[in-house]
Amino acid sequence: MSTSLNEDTIAAVATPFGNGAISIIRISGPESFLLVDKIFDGKKKIADAATHTIHYGKIVDEHKNFIDDVLVSVFRMPNSYTGEDSVEISTHGNPLISKKIIELLSQQNVRLAEPGEFTKRAFLNNKIDLSQAEAVADVINARTDASLKGARNQLDGILSQKVNELRNLLINASSFIELELDFAEEDIEFLNKNDLLKRIEKITFEIDKLISTYSFGKVIHDGVNVSLVGAPNVGKSSILNYLVKESRAIVSNIPGTTRDVIREDVSIGGILFRLHDTAGIRPSNDEIEKEGIFRSQEAIKNSDIILLIGDTEQGISQKLLDNVNSIAGLEKTIKLINKIDLATNKSLDKEYICVSALTGQGMEGLFNKLIEFSVGSSVYSEKSAVVSSLRHYLCLKNAKESLQKAVDSINLRLSGEFIAVDLRNAESNLGEIIGEVTSDDILNNIFMKFCIGK
Ligand SMILES: Nc1nc2c(ncn2[C@@H]2O[C@H](COP(=O)(O)OP(=O)(O)OP(=O)(O)O)[C@@H](O)[C@H]2O)c(=O)[nH]1
């Protein structure tokens, strides 16, 4: 591992900024106990406290002025989140208090923690691996049940386990080649080339299986961009309001009501849909409406799903279909007819989903279609590894490429050294996922995105 352990003691407020029942200040590093004792006035010194005990006392400044009464939790290494000596100070939940305590700690040679630095230390101290560390941020930021479950699985090490299994298979296969290289003079073959190819094929198959989970994992992790597109007045804003269960966008019977793109998130079937209500598309000379229509087209470009909406009166015009087709293609569109409550025995095309934003009729069909479009029939199973991060996906792709090179080398009957290098590369590509092989850049990039205090 390229990064060495930090020797300094760090602190940060670990609870969100604002007034609340309590705030927690977290301190970690070799001097945690000593330094906290300098501002803590309790029955017992923290330095003498046993691990996993809680102590009541006062925080006082250098003139013994009382700041707050607090509870101090003590965690002795290695049994703490970071693996170091750590302390958590629970104060009354006023930012003025936590700010003051952080100031006092700073005067005692405690450094303010960088974003994610506690978790980074947990990783560097081998409490968790890198994919688990990344999952910590995902657990905190997950906004739907499904993404929380996925993050939880990753934090529990389900992906790490799978990656380790594959690495072991690789190490096993390459050890035969390395043996062969050691005995190069004697020209002994420790593993038949066909057997080796079979082993590589099996590992590639497993890597492919992981890679194929990414489209599902990405949807669960990142959510799905959906734009609501159609002619003016068909009820796009009404549908948005129905989906988010509040009167978010202005609705009126005047065509051209919505001018700007209105964004709202909603969770359906555990998936986060990022809705974009857009201006109705029609020829217009109004400068503001024209800008709105331009923005509608931008939204269409950036969508994973386009809800192409018409009403029972107007249907969906060929012109609009052509327009959307030229911007984004039609594979991503779901065709929707709104105001079905007004339908008078009109026979509607089977490919349309018919709904009413007014009565809610047909909305179940829309929900199902949205889910089907996003994840098909995939669901999270408790024990299966799912790839949800682009970084992991790219590592797997690289590993697959390295294995392909190994296969080519074998088929070209190149010397074992070449095959060994390719296999080693594949192994380190996989190792990057769990942080066995890593650089400071990768680490900084990952932990930069964390919040302070985590
Ligand atoms: N009967 C009926 N009326 C609806 C329904 N949905 C919307 N409306 C009405 O249709 C009119 C237009 O609705 P909006 O939601 O503003 O339509 P829009 O597509 O956002 O219109 P623009 O923003 O102008 O492009 C309003 O008077 C709504 O009350 C529906 O399902 N049934």
Ligand SMILES: [Mg+2]
């Ligand atoms: Mg509207």
